[in-house]
Amino acid sequence: MTPQELPTGWQARNRVVTADVHAVAAYLAPALVRGKAQYRLEDIAGRTGLTVERVHDRVRMLLKRGCMKQSGCAADGAPVYVLP
Known part of the structure; x- marks a missing residue:
């Protein structure tokens, strides 16, 4: 899977991927x-x-819809996200 295919797949499954959700998804x-x-x-x-x-709201939406999951925090306190 490529970085370009990932947000597109999320959009196809969830149908509610707005421009701001896509911006966050494309960055991650x-x-x-x-x-x-x-x-x-x-x-x-x-x-x-x-x-x-x-x-924050868009990351929460991606988490709630199962697009990614949080697997902990980095030493600097940044959340760590992985694919489910």
Whole structure:
């Protein structure tokens, strides 16, 4: 699976992937397909142009829909996400 295919697959399964969800998913996808993504919400917000609150909501939606799961936290406190 490529980083481009991952958000597209999520969109096909969930049908409720808006532009901001896609922005967060596209940012996380390359790291997820390599094994794990560990980014602070502030880092994702800075790269996507979304607010931290919006990123938090979109990450929660991806978690609730089973697109990814949290597997812990990095030493700097960043959540670590992996594919289920």
